[in-house]
Amino acid sequence: GENVEQHPSTLSVQEGDSAVIKCTYSDSASNYFPWYKQELGKRPQLIIDIRSNVGEKKDQRIAVTLNKTAKHFSLHITETQPEDSAVYFCAASNSDSGYSTLTFGKGTMLLVSP
């Protein structure tokens, strides 16, 4: 089955700095890669996703890049703000197989200091 590795496990930045979280996956058939944000005591919520037919996707201060050859993808947050502090999870699945399950990384705790 799929295995998703996520680094770093914790990341501390100053407000206004950029943050990068990296993930690798093992199954070359995976073609859908979402990122979820989980604030303390809350449910995970989708913030951005990317499919294998594109290499980069942006949404305001958030971007995701994908390298299918190397089987890794990354989340980039620019101009970080204290409200970006949360746990971020990457995930992977094969969306072509009809219904498939997401395999999650272990998460990255991002702390943005004012």
Added chain:
Amino acid sequence: IAGITQAPTSQILAAGRRMTLRCTQDMRHNAMYWYRQDLGLGLRLIHYSNTAGTTGKGEVPDGYSVSRANTDDFPLTLASAVPSQTSVYFCASSDGGIIYTFGSGTRLTVV
């Protein structure tokens, strides 16, 4: 308001007791999932259901069972709880197996 409802919000359970965590969605999503979240281990899939009447095992299914009698409900049962099942449990659903909507979670403590 459309979404997923989980109950109870939290529970303290004596080891050896039986417990059912409830999950109901009103979005008519075909697929539903149960994950457990443990510090440092992320979200691990317990069981899933692609459509009503079918279920499948995830990464950590031992000690848990599920049923999917209809589209909306997907209960998770612990037949005989053990302390290692202390965790936060999230139910999720999706329409087509891609974008997941998560419930608010159940915090379970087995003592």
